[in-house]
Amino acid sequence: MSSKDYILNALKSSAIAPQAMPVFNVAPRIDDLVGQFETNLNTVAGTLHREGGLVALQLKVDELIAQGLQVISMVDGIKGNRAVTDTAHELRDIDYAVIPGDLGVAENGAIWVNNKNLGHRVTPFICENLFLVIEADTIVANMHQAASKVTLEKGEFGTFIAGPSKTADIEQALVVGAHGACSLNVYLV
Amino acid sequence: MSNKNSAVHAKKAEIFCRDEARVDWHSKALWTVREKRDRAAGSLPEWEQLRQIGSEMKLHTLTNLGLYLEEFEKNCLENGIQVHWAKDGAEHNRIVHKILADKKVKKLVKSKSMLTEECHLNPYLEGHGIEVIDTDLGERIIQLAGQPPSHIVLPAIHMKRGEVGDLFHDKIGTEAGASDPFYLTRAARAHLREQFLSADAAMTGVNMAVADKGAVVVCTNEGNADMGANLPKLQLHSMGIDKIVPDLESASALLRTLARNATGQPVTTYSSFYRGPQEGGEMHVIIVDNGRTDMLKDKILAESLKCIRCGGCLNTCPVYRRSGGHSYNYTIPGPIGIAVGAQNDDTNSIPWACTLCGSCSYVCPTKVPLDKIIHHHRRLKAEAGKLPYGKSSYMPLVGNFMASETMLNCSMSVARTALKVLPGSLLKPFSGAWGKYRELPTAPNSSFEAWFKKNRG
Numbered sequence: 203m204s205s206k207d208y209i210l211n212a213l214k215s216s217a218i219a220p221q222a223m224p225v226f227n228v229a230p231r232i233d234d235l236v237g238q239f240e241t242n243l244n245t246v247a248g249t250l251h252r253e254g255g256l257v258a259l260q261l262k263v264d265e266l267i268a269q270g271l272q273v274i275s276m277v278d279g280i281k282g283n284r285a286v287t288d289t290a291h292e293l294r295d296i297d298y299a300v301i302p303g304d305l306g307v308a309e310n311g312a313i314w315v316n317n318k319n320l321g322h323r324v325t326p327f328i329c330e331n332l333f334l335v336i337e338a339d340t341i342v343a344n345m346h347q348a349a350s351k352v353t354l355e356k357g358e359f360g361t362f363i364a365g366p367s368k369t370a371d372i373e374q375a376l377v378v379g380a381h382g383a384c385s386l387n388v389y390l391v
Numbered sequence: 392m393s394n395k396n397s398a399v400h401a402k403k404a405e406i407f408c409r410d411e412a413r414v415d416w417h418s419k420a421l422w423t424v425r426e427k428r429d430r431a432a433g434s435l436p437e438w439e440q441l442r443q444i445g446s447e448m449k450l451h452t453l454t455n456l457g458l459y460l461e462e463f464e465k466n467c468l469e470n471g472i473q474v475h476w477a478k479d480g481a482e483h484n485r486i487v488h489k490i491l492a493d494k495k496v497k498k499l500v501k502s503k504s505m506l507t508e509e510c511h512l513n514p515y516l517e518g519h520g521i522e523v524i525d526t527d528l529g530e531r532i533i534q535l536a537g538q539p540p541s542h543i544v545l546p547a548i549h550m551k552r553g554e555v556g557d558l559f560h561d562k563i564g565t566e567a568g569a570s571d572p573f574y575l576t577r578a579a580r581a582h583l584r585e586q587f588l589s590a591d592a593a594m595t596g597v598n599m600a601v602a603d604k605g606a607v608v609v610c611t612n613e614g615n616a617d618m619g620a621n622l623p624k625l626q627l628h629s630m631g632i633d634k635i636v637p638d639l640e641s642a643s644a645l646l647r648t649l650a651r652n653a654t655g656q657p658v659t660t661y662s663s664f665y666r667g668p669q670e671g672g673e674m675h676v677i678i679v680d681n682g683r684t685d686m687l688k689d690k691i692l693a694e695s696l697k698c699i700r701c702g703g704c705l706n707t708c709p710v711y712r713r714s715g716g717h718s719y720n721y722t723i724p725g726p727i728g729i730a731v732g733a734q735n736d737d738t739n740s741i742p743w744a745c746t747l748c749g750s751c752s753y754v755c756p757t758k759v760p761l762d763k764i765i766h767h768h769r770r771l772k773a774e775a776g777k778l779p780y781g782k783s784s785y786m787p788l789v790g791n792f793m794a795s796e797t798m799l800n801c802s803m804s805v806a807r808t809a810l811k812v813l814p815g816s817l818l819k820p821f822s823g824a825w826g827k828y829r830e831l832p833t834a835p836n837s838s839f840e841a842w843f844k845k846n847r848g
Contacts, residue, residue, distance in 0.1 A: 310657035357667030382614025
């Protein structure tokens with residue numbers, strides 16, 4: 203018997219009584235979604251830029267490029283100084299990545315990004331710092347609403363990003379900047 | 392096992408407790424996490440509703456596990472994901488090794504996975520000449536120190552910053568005497584970046600496996616799973632059969648409670664959904680039983696498979712906080728470790744590493760009835776004639792004693808008098824381990840029975 207058959211067969215002698223799937227009717231809090239999003243983004247060590255939109259972001263990117271930093275942009279209308287590389291490994295020296303997010307989640311400050319907008323899947327993790335761009339009206343109240351809106355087609359990769367990478371593995375001291383990006387700035391457009 | 396007795400929970404806890412300052416520090420560190428959890432849970436008015444939904448959804452999935460596993464496999468295959476099934480840890484390790492050997496993998500970067508710990512994958516692969524690098528900072532620390540994890544979410548919670556500093560000085564060349572967490576974390580970042588960039592394959596655990604999409608969800612705060620899985624062309628994910636959830640909605644509901652209950656964060660920094668390999672890459676999922684179908688045959692033990700491994704029960708457990716994760720004789724410590732590990736505990740002692748206070752059950756985000764399960768394990772041990780050393784000889788005597796009204800009343804009367812007239816130093820030795828860290832009680836004037844007859848009878 204294959205291990206698959208062995209496991210499926212063993213499951214037939216399960217002792218627990220049938221349980222129906224529950225209904226997920228959780229009331230969303232819909233007041234001031236942008237405000238909630240900003241508060242929670244701050245909690246997870248990210249920063250929201252409400253004003254200025256893409257113009258402010260391009261000014262920031264220009265400033266960084268003038269300092270000699272490497273910026274890759276996956277957002278239409280924002281010009282960096284690096285193109286998508288042949289291999290993911292060549293992104294190792296990227297200082298800033300500018301990436302579009304599909305939606306924001308007010309209850310926890312998370313932003314959904316999909317690999318269609320990443321060049322390589324590793325882009326938002328391998329860059330030293332991350333800029334995410336989201337449209338204000340894509341912010342949903344909670345994860346239940348997010349689940350019904352995210353796109354994750356066959357073969358795709360998508361991720362909720364809530365702040366820069368962080369760890370508290372040494373004596374519970376919070377350190378921002380573990381393996382992924384060391385800072386996260388979100389621009390609202 | 393020759394050193395079985397020395398692995399008994401109470402013995403190992405006693406060793407941990409010799410350093411009182413460290414015990415206080417350990418307990419306080421974990422209690423701080425518990426308090427953060429309380430604040431996060433309290434900030435959601437629907438918290439209790441989410442616990443109920445989580446519990447019912449997991450139970451629903453467990454009662455239809457065969458259907459969901461097959462649906463998951465079918466969808467994975469359509470997404471270009473290769474699926475493997477393993478009866479036990481040994482088979483899991485063989486499958487992983489075969490996948491790696493076929494691709495001539497020399498270096499594997501691994502993201503935290505309690506399942507691969509459970510299967511003892513690292514020593515197995517290392518024995519076959521494959522270098523395994525744990526990439527979660529806490530995991531890397533204990534890997535360099537040659538220790539098992541002492542907590543499922545905070546694997547190096549037992550180590551102090553100075554100890555990590557000394558270890559890193561030895562192993563990755565940080566400055567001698569450095570103990571600043573920021574400095575040490577950044578040094579580990581640089582060290583591990585080189586590993587990610589030079590690895591031939593990556594392996595992660597699975598937080599949730601989404602049946603209707605054929606996708607796996609992996610959560611980290613550090614981004615190590617994603618740095619790993621998205622650089623080399625070969626990615627592997629190991630999951631217990633209990634990790635299945637029906638759909639995206641279910642996964643999202645659990646994501647609401649997982650991090651809040653684990654560390655008090657509103658969500659983990661990265662919650663990643665893999666629905667297929669990267670372009671030109673390969674993705675494998677290994678579905679593992681390793682005793683889980685056996686647990687499902689016992690309707691009380693079965694509920695422990697609702698667990699989503701947030702670690703909340705460890706942080707709140709008064710015994711865990713004061714005995715340390717290494718005292719449990721099992722990879723997973725604390726209440727959930729007892730629930731899922733007691734059958735295989737050859738010391739037969741860990742179901743007693745618990746006061747049955749029930750705090751774990753109250754914080755659990757999927758309502759695993761941990762205290763009930765632990766109590767059940769004691770019964771199972773007794774029924775199997777496997778009570779820990781001592782208990783099997785004196786517990787029947789205690790039973791007879793308690794059952795005899797005359798004997799009980801008589802000796803309680805003697806005890807009350809003795810407590811009044813004899814000095815504590817003479818009586819304390821009779822109280823055994825109970826009195827070791829306790830003062831003797833003040834004796835009441837009469838028995839409860841006499842009081843009741845007089846006042847209420």
